[in-house]
Amino acid sequence: MENTENTLIDKTFRDSNGNIVLGQMPNPPLILWIVASLLTLVLTTGKINTVLDFLANGALFTWAWMELFQGVNYFRRALGLAVLIGMIAYRIQ
Structure with missing residues (x-):
């Protein structure tokens, strides 16, 4: 019997097809x-x-924004957020 429950790990690293996605x-x-x-x-x-x-x-801002709101999993969305925060921190130093 296959576990159909979406765990936090699944939502973090898997896309809608069940593939683990870290990079694209x-x-x-x-x-x-x-x-x-x-x-x-x-x-x-x-x-x-x-x-x-x-x-x-x-371009980097656009990529990060797209990942934040359209990323295939929580990891990709967190990556977008991290890049946005990093860009802001770099610019205000």
Whole structure:
């Protein structure tokens, strides 16, 4: 007999199909964040750096917001919240 009860562990790490999900293929905001962040390391000065930094932060914020409210499990939602808190803490230091 299979246990159909959703335990806290299941809700934390499993998606709606019952698969354990810790990481996923990057979605467009995460890809944009990676690319823009890498480009800021190459183009370190000027307006282009400012634009890339803005894009990187906006994309990461978007990704974190999406995870927080649409994440497939509690772990992914907590990850989104942690990234949002980390972004705020980094900016107000």
